[in-house]
Amino acid sequence: MSIVANNDAAAFAELAAVLFTLPLPVAIVDLETTGGHFEHDRITEIAILRFHHGHISRHQWLLNPQQPISDFITQLTGISNEMVQNAPAFADIAKELLPLVRGHLLVAHNSRFDYTFLRHAFARCHINFAAPTLDTVPFSRKLYPQHFKHNLDSIIERFAINIAATERHRAMGDVLALTEFLQCSLYEKTAAIWLAQWQALIKPGYLPAWLKPELRQHLYALPDSPGLILWQAARHEATTMMVQERAFTDICTLLQDKNVQRQWPQTGTVDFIPANSILHALWLQGYYQLQQQAQPYADETVPPVKWYTVSFVANHHDQLQARIITLKEGILSQPPYGLFMHPRAAKRALADWARRYGLCPAVLDITPQSLARNEPCPNQAAQLCDGSCRLDAATQKQNELLLQYAPLLPVCDWGRWHQLQLTEVEAVTAAEVVLEAQAGCIRLDEQHWYFHPLLPKLLKQRLKRPANIVFVR
Known part of the structure; x- marks a missing residue:
């Protein structure tokens, strides 16, 4: 079989007819790049075969990556430094390219590669971009499970697709080869079987048809990066906010849940506040809550996670005593004293902490049983102290020591560190923001300060990547 170069409408008529039934136009995409590193490498060529409202159109650009092309890449793709010397940079064609891919289903072989390079290239131009994708590698596996290899070379050989050696690993040549595979597989498997596998592999899925067209347009313009989404479900309702790690993917997944549909039909617009990381996004949520600009979204499908901390309350003798309490999400006037996953862990930690810093367990009221005023505590009974720490004269000193050492109560999974300064760097743009974390709060x-039940887990994960962390205390 040969690829028709000048009459795409006739060559791919059957495929175009099936793709026309889908909710979004389709862009079959291939990129050539200076290498495979998503942050360091750059695009050298883009090709798109676009199926839009029943029409097929070709779009391709040779790009100057603004970095050297290695001999290996030149040998693989045929694209040399001399060829791209006078070509436009990605920023020069970004506005022309954007309407050809935004609001489209992106189809590519190993789509994660092409999709990620496109997202990052747009991000460097300060343009939000995300789209649903379909990877034709698993699509080929689903349709032809009897075959072991599903790379593009194997598919070209299997279907006898005639592509010149000079066109292999060039963007448009690979796009046309992939499109011919889709056409051949559609012919062999019938439309019903072909579409069933196709629809099942779209990630993260289409936005629902019941959304207002203008809202759907807003959502398709979201990036697939961390940030805070703000919206009003109705005109007079308070603004709701939601932390997202991958905004477009997360919102698509959320709106496929029937339980949330009642909150969105009246929504008109959605605002997105970008963040450098999910930790930064949680800081933004705390800040907007502090300013009373929005309220957090209550996701009833996620079971609540409980965390515990220690509060110190004065008794009628003005002695500060320890109480284990649940730490709730929200704004705090100071970081909590310690952080624990279970009350038993808090009790053990309190006993060890009191011994380490010479604090009276009886005054703290953390002995195994309640003690009367004149009844000896375990330390006194073991002749470890004379009991004077329980007298009124010692109250002030005990309280001062307690408040001095209270910030050193253990923080779950942080090891010996209690206070951190983290610099969150956005990988693509290198933008930086500095956050201060203490006892699981920011x-x-x-x-x-702000506490969210996700913060302890996220901070623990962040500690495994100690770059850009200053250990304060």
């Missing part, structure tokens, strides 16, 4: 300003 500082919002000089007087306020």
Whole structure:
């Protein structure tokens, strides 16, 4: 079989007819790049075969990657430094390219590669981009499970697709070869079987048809990066906010849940506040809550996670005593004293902490049983102290020591560190933001902290990547 270069409408008529039935136009995409590193390498060539409202159109650009092309890449793709010397940079064609891919289903062989390079290239131009994708590698596996190899070379050989050696690993040549595979497989498997596998592999899925057209357009313009989404379900309702790690993917997944549909039909617009990381996005949520600009979204499908901390309350003798309490999401006037996953862990930690810093367990009320005023505590009974720490005269000193060492109560899974300063760097643009974390909370300003049940787990993960972390205490 040969690829028809000048009459795509006739060559791919059957495929175009099936793709026309889909909710979104389709862009079959291939990129050539200077290498495979998503942050360091750049695009050298883009090709798109676009199926839009029943029409097929070709779009291709040779690009100057603004970095050297290695001899290996030149040998593989045929694209040399001399060829791209006077070609436009990605930024020069970004506005022309965007409407050809935004709001489309992106189809590519190993789509993660092409999709990620496109997202990053747009991000460097300060343009949000995301789209649903379909990877034709698993698509080929589903249709032809009897075959072991599903790379593009194997598919070209299997279907006898005639592509010149000079066109293999060039963007448009690979796009046309992939399109011919789709046409051949459609002919062999029938439309019903072909479409069933196709629809099952779209990630993260289409946005629902019941959304208002203008809202759907807003959502298709979201990036697939961390940030805060803000919306109003109805005109007079408060603004709701939701932390997202991959905004477009997360919102698509959310809206496929029938339980959330009642909140969205009246929504008109959605705002997106970009973040450098999910930790930064949670800081943004705390900040917007502090400013009373929005309220957090209550996801009833996610079971609540409980965390515990220690509060110190004065008794009628003005002695500060320890109480284990549940730490709730929200704004705090100071970071909590310790962080624990279970009350038993808090009790053990309190006992060890009191011994380490010479604090009276009886005054703290953390002995195994309640003690009367004149009844000896375990330390006194073991002749480890004379009991004077329980007298009124010692109250002030005990309270001062307690408040001095309370910030050193253990923080679950942080090891010996209690206070951190983290620099969150956005990988693509290299933008930086500095966050301060203490006892599982993040500082919002000089007087306020924010706790969210996700923070302890995220901070633990961040500690495994100690780059850009200053261990304060």
